[in-house]
Amino acid sequence: MTDKAKTILSGIQPSGKLHIGNYFGAIRQHIAMQEQQGDSFYFIANYHSLTSLNDGKTLEEYTLDVALDYLALGLDPEKATFFAQSDVPQVTELAWILGTLCPVSLMEKGVSYKDKVAAGLNPNIGLFTYPILQAADILIYHSDIVPVGEDQKQNIEITRDLAGKFNHTYGDEYLKLPEEHIVKSVAIVPGTDGRKMSKSYNNTIEIFAEGKALKKKVMSIQTDSTPLEDPKDPDTDNVFALIKLFADKSKQDEIAGKYRAGGYGYGHAKKELLELITEYFGDAREKRRELEKNLDYVRDVLKTGGEKARSRAEEVMQPVREVTGIVRNFRYP
Numbered sequence: 119m120t121d122k123a124k125t126i127l128s129g130i131q132p133s134g135k136l137h138i139g140n141y142f143g144a145i146r147q148h149i150a151m152q153e154q155q156g157d158s159f160y161f162i163a164n165y166h167s168l169t170s171l172n173d174g175k176t177l178e179e180y181t182l183d184v185a186l187d188y189l190a191l192g193l194d195p196e197k198a199t200f201f202a203q204s205d206v207p208q209v210t211e212l213a214w215i216l217g218t219l220c221p222v223s224l225m226e227k228g229v230s231y232k233d234k235v236a237a238g239l240n241p242n243i244g245l246f247t248y249p250i251l252q253a254a255d256i257l258i259y260h261s262d263i264v265p266v267g268e269d270q271k272q273n274i275e276i277t278r279d280l281a282g283k284f285n286h287t288y289g290d291e292y293l294k295l296p297e298e299h300i301v302k303s304v305a306i307v308p309g310t311d312g313r314k315m316s317k318s319y320n321n322t323i324e325i326f327a328e329g330k331a332l333k334k335k336v337m338s339i340q341t342d343s344t345p346l347e348d349p350k351d352p353d354t355d356n357v358f359a360l361i362k363l364f365a366d367k368s369k370q371d372e373i374a375g376k377y378r379a380g381g382y383g384y385g386h387a388k389k390e391l392l393e394l395i396t397e398y399f400g401d402a403r404e405k406r407r408e409l410e411k412n413l414d415y416v417r418d419v420l421k422t423g424g425e426k427a428r429s430r431a432e433e434v435m436q437p438v439r440e441v442t443g444i445v446r447n448f449r450y451p
C-alpha cells in the first residue's frame with residue numbers, strides 16, 4: 119500500500135442519545151476530517167454497545183438515531199464511508215483471531231475495564247475484550263489515522279500491540295499499525311453537574327434536545343451561590359465553560375465582561391447559553407427533521423457504506439485467513 123491516500127477511521131457507540139460532549143469531543147472532528155485528503159470511514163459501533171445495552175429494540179433505535187445525528191450534523195456520505203459495524207462481519211472474525219494472540223494480562227490493564235470493576239460493576243467478557251474488537255475495527259481497513267479523544271489512547275496502543283504480535287507471529291506485515299490522532303482541540307466538556315459530561319453520569323445536554331427539555335437541562339446546570347449583584351469569575355463557572363464552546367470570541371469576551379462587572383446572574387448566563395445552543399444547532403435540527411421523514415434514505419446510506427467497508431475488509435481478511443490456516447469453503451459475495 120502506498121502512503122498517498124491515508125485511511126482515516128473512527129467509530130462511536132450507539133449506547134444513548136448523543137450529547138454535546140460527544141459533539142465537541144468527537145463528532146465535530148470526524149465531520150471536519152471528511153474534507154481531508156484520503157479515505158474516511160466512520161461507523162456506528164453497535165457490537166460494542168452490546169457490552170452495556172441488552173435491549174434489541176433500543177439498540178436498533180439508537181443506531182438509527184446516531185445515523186440521523188451524523189447526517190444532520192454534516193456527515194456527507196459522498197465524502198466519507200458511513201456504516202454500521204455489524205455490516206462488516208469480517209470485524210468479529212478478525213477480533214476472534216486477534217484474541218487468540220492477546221495475553222489476558224493485556225486486557226487486565228485496560229483502564230476502562232478497571233474503572234468499571236472499581237465502580238462495582240460485574241463485567242462481562244465482552245467488556246473485558248472490548249479493546250480487541252476495537253483493534254479489529256481499526257486493522258480490518260488498514261487504517262492509518264484514528265481520530266479519538268484522550269480516553270481512547272490506550273485502546274489504540276493495544277491495537278498497535280496486537281497488530282505487531284500478529285505480524286511477528288505470522289512473519290509478514292499483514293496488518294498495518296495505525297497512528298493515533300488524539301483530538302486535542304477541546305477540553306473535557308463539563309456536564310450539568312460540573313463532572314465530565316457522560317451518559318453514565320446522567321448529566322448530559324443532548325445535541326438535539328429542544329424546547330422545554332433543553333431549557334430544563336440548561337437551567338439545571340450547577341453554579342456557585344455568588345449573589346446576582348456580585349462580580350463573578352467566568353473561568354470557574356460551568357455555564358461559561360459551555361458558552362465558550364458555542365460563542366465566537368467577541369461574544370465570549372462580552373459575556374465574560376458581564377460576569378466580572380457584577381449585576382449579571384447565572385440565570386442570565388443560562389438564558390444566553392440556551393440561545394446560543396439553539397442557534398448553533400438550528401440548521402442541523404432542521405435537517406434532522408427532514409431526514410426523519412426519509413428513513414429509507416438513511417438506511418440506504420448505511421447499506422451503501424456497509425458494502426464499501428465490507429469489500430475493503432475482505433481484502434485485508436483474506437490473507438489473514440490464509441496465513442492462519444483458516445480454510446473456508448465459501449466466499450463472501
Ligand code: ADP
Pocket residue numbers: 130131139140141142143144266267268269270304305306307308309314315316317318
Ligand atoms: P459517554 O461518556 O457519554 O458514554 P462515549 O464514551 O461513548 O461517551 O464517548 C464517545 C466519544 O465522545 C469519545 O470519542 C469521547 O472522547 C467523546 N466524549 C465523550 N464525552 C466527552 C466530554 N464530556 N468531553 C469531550 N469529549 C467527550
Ligand code: TRP
Pocket residue numbers: 127128129130131163166251252255256264265266270
Ligand atoms: N471505543 C470508542 C468510544 O467509546 C468507540 C470505538 C469502537 C472506536 N471502535 C472504534 C473508536 C475504533 C475508534 C476506532 O468512543
